[in-house]
Amino acid sequence: MNTTPSNQFSPEMNRVDAPSSQSVAAVSTELVADAEVVNSRRVKEITDDTWLGYDPIAIAQYYSSQPLKVFGRFISIFIPIVNFALGLWLDKITNKSKANLGKRAIQIRGLLTKLGPAYIKIGQALSTRPDLVPPQFLEELAQLQDNIPAFSNEIAYQFIEEELGDRPEAIYAEISDLPIAAASLGQVYKGKLWSGEEVAIKVQRPGLADSIALDLHVVRTLAIWAQTNFKQIRSNLVSIVDEFAERIFEEMDYENEGRNAERFAELYGSMQDIYVPSIYWQYTGRRVLTMEWITGTKLTNLEAVAAQGLDATYLVEVGVQCSLRQLLEHGFFHADPHPGNLLATPDGKLAYLDFGMMSQVKPYQRYGLVEAIVHLVNRDFDGLGRDFVKLEFLTPDTDLTPIIPALSYVFNSSLGATSTNIADLDFKSVTDQLSGVMYEFPFQVPAYYALILRSLATLEGIAISVDPNFKVLAKAYPYVAKRLLTDTAPDLRNSLKELLFKDGSFRWNRLENLLNNARSSDEYDLNQVIDQTLDFILSDRGTFIREYLADEIVRGLDNFGSNTLQSVTHAIQKGIGIKVPTPPVTAQPQSNGLEHIQRIWGILQQTKGFDPTMVLPKIPQILMKSETQSFGQKIASGLTQRMAARLIREVLLQDVPSGIAVNDSLSERRAPQPQLALPTRVRR
Ligand SMILES: Nc1ncnc2c1ncn2[C@@H]1O[C@H](COP(=O)(O)OP(=O)(O)OP(=O)(O)O)[C@@H](O)[C@H]1O
Numbered sequence: 149m150n151t152t153p154s155n156q157f158s159p160e161m162n163r164v165d166a167p168s169s170q171s172v173a174a175v176s177t178e179l180v181a182d183a184e185v186v187n188s189r190r191v192k193e194i195t196d197d198t199w200l201g202y203d204p205i206a207i208a209q210y211y212s213s214q215p216l217k218v219f220g221r222f223i224s225i226f227i228p229i230v231n232f233a234l235g236l237w238l239d240k241i242t243n244k245s246k247a248n249l250g251k252r253a254i255q256i257r258g259l260l261t262k263l264g265p266a267y268i269k270i271g272q273a274l275s276t277r278p279d280l281v282p283p284q285f286l287e288e289l290a291q292l293q294d295n296i297p298a299f300s301n302e303i304a305y306q307f308i309e310e311e312l313g314d315r316p317e318a319i320y321a322e323i324s325d326l327p328i329a330a331a332s333l334g335q336v337y338k339g340k341l342w343s344g345e346e347v348a349i350k351v352q353r354p355g356l357a358d359s360i361a362l363d364l365h366v367v368r369t370l371a372i373w374a375q376t377n378f379k380q381i382r383s384n385l386v387s388i389v390d391e392f393a394e395r396i397f398e399e400m401d402y403e404n405e406g407r408n409a410e411r412f413a414e415l416y417g418s419m420q421d422i423y424v425p426s427i428y429w430q431y432t433g434r435r436v437l438t439m440e441w442i443t444g445t446k447l448t449n450l451e452a453v454a455a456q457g458l459d460a461t462y463l464v465e466v467g468v469q470c471s472l473r474q475l476l477e478h479g480f481f482h483a484d485p486h487p488g489n490l491l492a493t494p495d496g497k498l499a500y501l502d503f504g505m506m507s508q509v510k511p512y513q514r515y516g517l518v519e520a521i522v523h524l525v526n527r528d529f530d531g532l533g534r535d536f537v538k539l540e541f542l543t544p545d546t547d548l549t550p551i552i553p554a555l556s557y558v559f560n561s562s563l564g565a566t567s568t569n570i571a572d573l574d575f576k577s578v579t580d581q582l583s584g585v586m587y588e589f590p591f592q593v594p595a596y597y598a599l600i601l602r603s604l605a606t607l608e609g610i611a612i613s614v615d616p617n618f619k620v621l622a623k624a625y626p627y628v629a630k631r632l633l634t635d636t637a638p639d640l641r642n643s644l645k646e647l648l649f650k651d652g653s654f655r656w657n658r659l660e661n662l663l664n665n666a667r668s669s670d671e672y673d674l675n676q677v678i679d680q681t682l683d684f685i686l687s688d689r690g691t692f693i694r695e696y697l698a699d700e701i702v703r704g705l706d707n708f709g710s711n712t713l714q715s716v717t718h719a720i721q722k723g724i725g726i727k728v729p730t731p732p733v734t735a736q737p738q739s740n741g742l743e744h745i746q747r748i749w750g751i752l753q754q755t756k757g758f759d760p761t762m763v764l765p766k767i768p769q770i771l772m773k774s775e776t777q778s779f780g781q782k783i784a785s786g787l788t789q790r791m792a793a794r795l796i797r798e799v800l801l802q803d804v805p806s807g808i809a810v811n812d813s814l815s816e817r818r819a820p821q822p823q824l825a826l827p828t829r830v831r832r
Pocket residue numbers: 293328329331332333334335336348350425439440441442443484488489501502503504
């Protein structure tokens with residue numbers, strides 16, 4: 149079924165760094181010269197059944213022997229693009245930019261479609277970038293996803309036979325007369341297997357490998373040239389092109405797409421209301437993919453979704469939750485979630501299609517992103533600055549001193565002076581604001597981030613068309629809070645500690661905020677939180693929390709008991725014959741810490757799955773720990789000290805000035821003692 153490639157392009161081969169020449173031709177020559185030094189393997193041909201993977205050097209080598217072909221392609225791209233740019237310029241000088249915007253948008257779609265699959269893919273990528281492209285253009289570019297001319301059935305059937313080793317009618321009992329969709333890289337037929345299952349059959353376009361390799365070679369050469377000659381360009385254009393190109397090459401391997409679909413199903417298929425079609429491997433090859441047919445409505449077709457009685461907003465939320473798990477939990481993410489790839493099924497599920505373009509977020513990037521969200525929400529801009537270094541937007545030697553106030557300024561202004569509410573942050577304004585800071589300071593946008601941005605921007609785009617007030621970040625924070633409270637990865641433990649403690653004091657509000665947010669996240673396992681909290685508190689790293697908690701508990705219990713004590717001591721005083729006026733009933737200020745603990749208890753009680761008895765089985769285990777015993781001793785001795793001091797004051801020292809009130813165990817230990825000279829104060 150599968151043909152072994154005669155030329156295997158290894159993605160691991162070394163790449164050429166941007167050379168310092170001035171012209172495109174010179175760049176191209178240097179690129180090839182370098183390639184010849186680095187790479188000893190020469191590629192003889194790039195055809196649909198001989199390619200595999202993306203290797204810019206091997207591709208450059210291959211085209212170095214065909215300068216006319218490269219030049220011809222360059223001209224055929226250059227002329228229409230310059231023509232289009234001229235049109236825009238004319239509109240500008242004749243003041244018709246606004247009037248002609250619609251016309252130009254249609255032109256650019258036609259132009260990219262004519263230029264072929266690589267440019268259609270670039271257009272699709274741009275269609276999800278409202279930060280770079282004006283709204284009218286976005287709408288037209290979005291149509292690139294659906295309206296691409298089909299190729300003939302004969303070619304498609306020939307590919308099926310070549311790939312699957314049998315005639316289409318022997319494999320499929322039915323196959324639609326025409327493709328139901330023609331996309332940039334292939335077209336899709338609806339079919340039925342002889343065993344009765346309905347299937348989607350995706351067949352690749354002819355001549356794809358050569359045309360895409362050539363176009364990417366031209367674009368990469370231009371990127372190297374632009375990067376070298378325009379110092380203002382700070383993003384690494386070449387690596388962005390490489391990242392994108394690697395994805396396109398992967399997308400051209402339908403067996404890879406099948407494997408991706410299965411991995412996606414394994415990781416996310418069990419999530420509530422997510423559906424992933426299964427793959428029929430016996431009818432799948434590198435250029436033909438047979439998978440389960442999904443009956444559904446495109447999520448963007450709001451009227452049709454509503455007509456089926458489905459709630460589009462809910463399905464968008466399902467999509468956001470799935471994206472969060474993709475980006476922040478497993479790192480394996482759908483890098484092409486354009487609206488056509490998300491279907492609402494009649495039973496109310498969100499089905500994902502098209503697993504050709506998947507990407508990977510590495511663990512340190514995932515943790516970095518979680519931390520960045522936490523720092524952003526808590527307006528901790530020092531932390532956010534450090535996150536940018538961790539996430540490779542800034543090099544470690546960057547001076548963060550001027551960047552932190554700039555971050556603080558833009559985010560505070562997008563949040564508003566008084567709001568601390570995450571629900572007020574919208575992803576688009578955050579990224580818009582960030583773009584400004586990135587432009588001003590030496591930021592470099594890493595290639596993986598461009599794909600993440602695209603993936604989230606697409607979802608927010610769909611979400612906003614469903615509900616204009618939808619905020620991706622607001623939906624994301626409960627999940628982030630859940631991760632912080634339940635993930636044992638050392639990086640996240642550290643961010644939790646950093647979040648909850650500042651200059652040695654515990655920030656109860658933040659804990660309350662986290663617990664409150666986490667409880668609205670699905671899959672929030674409170675039991676796990678309690679287990680981990682106890683483990684952490686009783687570990688070496690939790691010493692400082694134990695000490696702090698002991699102080700809080702002592703103070704709280706002491707305050708709680710003081711009113712009772714007052715009446716008891718009053719009785720004792722009377723009993724031993726001390727004459728005292730009836731004590732004024734003074735409202736004792738309640739401990740802040742205990743108030744917070746009470747509130748937290750309230751939050752826990754309102755959390756799904758909360759059961760106070762679930763702590764019971766943990767008690768023997770806790771009591772066995774030596775840390776618990778010393779914790780108990782600390783509380784007991786703290787309380788004893790306080791009670792004793794209070795008793796002396798209440799019973800014997802009626803006129804002890806309130807300035808030496810026994811408010812905290814530390815001040816007791818350190819308080820100067822002379823005023824406590826008993827004889828001078830005892831009234832008999
Ligand atoms: N399993 C399926 N069930 C139903 N329809 C499907 C299925 N797979 C694909 N389609 C239809 O075919 C269209 C194109 O499929 P797909 O997105 O996988 O192709 P593609 O070549 O990867 O497209 P693109 O260039 O947009 O990435 C989908 O938008 C959808 O309408």
